[in-house]
Amino acid sequence: QQQVKQSPQSLIVQKGGISIINCAYENTAFDYFPWYQQFPGKGPALLIAIRPDVSEKKEGRFTISFNKSAKQFSLHIMDSQPGDSATYFCAASGGSSYKLIFGSGTRLLVRP
Amino acid sequence: DTGVSQDPRHKITKRGQNVTFRCDPISEHNRLYWYRQTLGQGPEFLTYFQNEAQLEKSRLLSDRFSAERPKGSFSTLEIQRTEQGDSAMYLCASSLPPGDSGNTIYFGEGSWLTVV
Numbered sequence: 001q002q003q004v005k006q007s008p009q010s011l012i013v014q015k016g017g018i019s020i021i022n023c024a025y026e027n028t029a030f031d032y033f034p035w036y037q038q039f040p041g042k043g044p045a046l047l048i049a050i051r052p053d054v055s056e057k058k059e060g061r062f063t064i065s066f067n068k069s070a071k072q073f074s075l076h077i078m079d080s081q082p083g084d085s086a087t088y089f090c091a092a093s094g095g096s097s098y099k100l101i102f103g104s105g106t107r108l109l110v111r112p
Numbered sequence: 113d114t115g116v117s118q119d120p121r122h123k124i125t126k127r128g129q130n131v132t133f134r135c136d137p138i139s140e141h142n143r144l145y146w147y148r149q150t151l152g153q154g155p156e157f158l159t160y161f162q163n164e165a166q167l168e169k170s171r172l173l174s175d176r177f178s179a180e181r182p183k184g185s186f187s188t189l190e191i192q193r194t195e196q197g198d199s200a201m202y203l204c205a206s207s208l209p210p211g212d213s214g215n216t217i218y219f220g221e222g223s224w225l226t227v228v
Contacts, residue, residue: 006154032215034215034216034217036219041221042221042222043116043203043205043219043220043221043222044155044203044219045219046216046217046218049215049216089154089155091154093215097160097167097168098143098207098215098217099145099157099160099168100147100155100157100217101157102154102155102156103154104152104153104154105152105153105154
């Protein structure tokens, strides 16, 4: 019940295209769903986050879509750029600890 | 730089030796977390502190691991009698107290451990 399942494992997109990464969770106590971006050799950096009281959140080229009934959420990267090439992790947390449960990651490659 | 700071960034040690990592959180963040990340995997929660109190420990944190935050500021993570399976990146993170923005967790750059 603590798992967060992420797909695809890897993704190749042409510059200017849309990158879509999906995550699913089981624990209905989760109430915070962030996405982190990680470059090789670096720590994860918060990209965007959503709470279950909204179905969509947009920040620049990044959008989270959230489907509470299906217990799924996704990250959309519009107009993908080579600089977006990184590993993306979805995560979820709930309760007083705020500890994050991470998905297994998606390696995104944006070709010029 | 006022982000989460970790030291050392890289450590190579022989099997059986002890290692210690240090984390300095963002100032005014009273919560501090330790995670472990292996190649190709997402970070896994190890433990967290609120001020100096260690409030939760994962079952991943075996008896050879100990974490402290003696004055509620910096934290140390010690691994005794290291094993090759301990090779990973150890990530520290911090967050504000519970509140509207309390969920946001900021990570450091990590400390890479290689056990040979």
